[in-house]
Amino acid sequence: MKAKLADFGLSKAFPTEGGTHISTAVAGTPGYLDPEYYTSNRLTEKSDVYSFGIVLLVVITGQPAITKYDNDNIHISRLVNLKLAEGDINNIVDPRLLGDYDINSAWKAVELAMACVAHTPSRRPTMNEVVMELNDCLVAERARPETKPKKLTGLMSLNLESAYDPSPIL
Structure with missing residues (x-):
């Protein structure tokens, strides 16, 4: 339940003075930048689709995006690919969704x-296709039968002890 902020494609939306954008280096969060850029x-x-795909994998x-594993870093796409097998x-x-x-x-x-x-950019969907597919996922999720709330132990790790005491005042 952590908010994510992304700026994919915003450089096109806000041109600098003179209508051009000059950049000497791309700054990006490790793991999110399209490998083709290198x-x-x-x-x-x-490239924006790639970065958004990483955001989806992180949310799912x-x-x-990058996890330390056996003294090495493993990228989330590789980790998911191994699990898909x-x-x-x-x-x-x-x-934490408990199924x-x-x-x-x-x-x-x-x-x-x-x-x-x-890996091949031409094989990536367009953002319009991504939005349509995500809408289909949402429709399926909303259409499933209501389930009884599951035990929420471990679902969220909130530290409320110092700010809230649930015991009644006697």
Whole structure:
């Protein structure tokens, strides 16, 4: 339940004086920048799709874009790809959801996110396609039958002890 702020594509929306944008280096959060940038030094709309795909994977899995694993860093797309080979969506989706989600919608969201981070930019969907697919996921999630609330132990780690005492005043 942490808010994410992204600026994908905003450089096109706000031109500098004279109508041009000159940048000597791209600053980006490690793990989110399109790997093609390192070879081409160009950012494209498909670079934005890649970065958004990473945001989707972070939201779906509850994991950071880069994780320390056995004295090495592993990228979230690689981690999800390894878990996809096991074929169990429950090993991919954030365990804090306690399985309270539509399986088909989760699969579709993971497949969409992985399409967004395809190594070949031409194989990535457009943002319009991403929005349509996410809307389909939302429809499926909203259409599933209401389930009884599950035990929320471990779902959120709020530190309310110092600010709120739930015991009654005697």
